[in-house]
Amino acid sequence: MLDSKSIELTYFDGHNAKSHLVHAYFKESMLHIEGDGINRVVAIAEVDWPERQRHGQRQASLPNAGLLTHHDSVAWDAWVATARGESLVVSWQQSWSKTLLAMFLVVGFVAAGWQWGIPLLARGVVHFVPAEIEQQIGRESLKQIQDIGLLPSQLPLVQQQKISQDFNAAIAVAYPSQQVPHTLHFLRSGKWPIGPNAFALPGGDVVLTDELVELLHDSPETVTAILAHEYGHVIHKHSLQLAAEGTLSSALVGLMLGDVSSWVASVPIMLQQMAYSRDLEREADEESIKVMHANRISTEVMVLFFERIKKQSQRHNAEDETLSISFSSHPADAERIARFRAAAKSNR
Ligand SMILES: [Zn+2]
Incomplete structure (x- = not known):
């Protein structure tokens, strides 16, 4: 019996070089292979499935010899997906033993999360995310944030270049041996009133709004x-x-199983909702202080920002719908102001 999910494949029995054209389909947890004089049924779990990432021809090894191949990787993947059912369980593309191991690791990580705290765990996890995935997340986040309602900057190009040059020169002084990759993006509020602001996305994309530059036009x-x-x-x-x-x-499931697309898609939403902890803010402030000290800029300049943003928000009396991770929504509290003031004194 063939059902609609059957596919025509080339089969080798493993004993003979002759190839056979067969129909293969999944039924319950079994793979059925039927063709001219061939009728094999094997457990899906015992098949050594190829990894989906590879392009070109697909082939799967059967237990106790035998091979299935198909020249069209797209058709193959679609067929295998019918057995898989749910996209989250990417297990069929890899061997079951790997999946099992991944599941144990996930359980272990989650248990560890409860034990030692998810923030600590997440701090470790980020170092294992490949740079290209981080950049992919950054690009996707930037695109989504722009779609929400940010527009291209109206600052003159020469002013944008000046800001970039000043910034790059400052970090080159503070971190002479190496700097992490980063890209400045000049944008302004559109439908989304983000106001005077700046924020950093995964992969080193840093957004700066025209409103921030205007607010600090003299500094x-x-x-x-x-x-x-x-x-x-x-x-x-x-x-x-x-x-x-x-x-x-x-994230862990995605990273371990090599399918990060669903995670990548969820990150921009996550970043709009979550705010940095005080510890992370302090860490970022400390880098800022380091840069200011290295460039002989008084850290009091940061206090100027806090004062102006406070005045502005009082004047507008508006609660801008803003990105939680952005600079203006960071707690501009007494603790931070005191930190920059103290840093100014310590460097005199
Ligand atoms: Zn911050």
């Missing part, structure tokens, strides 16, 4: 200091850490 050093704070978040992979905290279990 470019403050802009540099704020960017240095965001650069601190980049150095410590804070936004990725936050995303990992928010989606820990799916």
Whole structure:
């Protein structure tokens, strides 16, 4: 009996070089192979399935000899997916033993999360996320954030270049041996009133709004200091850490099984909802202070920002719907102001 999920494949019995054209289909937990004089039924779990990432021809080894091949990887993957049912369980693309191991690891990680705290765990996890995935997340997040309602900057190009140059020069002085990859993006509020703001996304994308530049038009050093704070978040992979905290279990499943697409898609939403802890803010502030000290910029310039943003929010009396990880929504409390004031004194 063939059902609609059957596929035509090439079969080798493992004893003879002759190939056979067969129909294969899944039924319950079994793989049925039927063709000219061939009728094999094997447990799906005993088949050595190829990894989905590989392009080109697919082939699967059967227990006790035998091979199934197909030249069209797309058709093969679609067929295998019918057995898989749910996209989250990517297990069929890999061997069952690996999946089992991954599941044990996930259980272990979750248990460890309860034991030692998810933030600590997420902090560790970020170091295992490959750079290209982190960049992919950053690009996706930036795209989604722009779609929500940020527009291209209206600052003159020469002013944008000046800000970039000042910032890059400042971090080159503070971190002479190496700097982490980062990209500045100049945007402004559109439908989304983000106001004077800056934020860092996974992969080193740092967004700066025109409104922030305008608010600090007479103090470019403050802009540099704020960017240095965001650069601190980049150095410590804070936004990725936050995303990992928010989606820990799916993140781990995704990372271990090699299917990160669903996780990548969930990160921008995560980043709009979660805020940095005081500890992460302090860590980013410390990098900013380091940059200011190295460049002989008074850390009081940061206090100027806090004062102006406070005045502005009183004047507008509006609660801007803003990104939780962005600079203006960071707690501009007495503790932070005191930190920058103290840093100013210590460097005199
Ligand atoms: Zn921050």
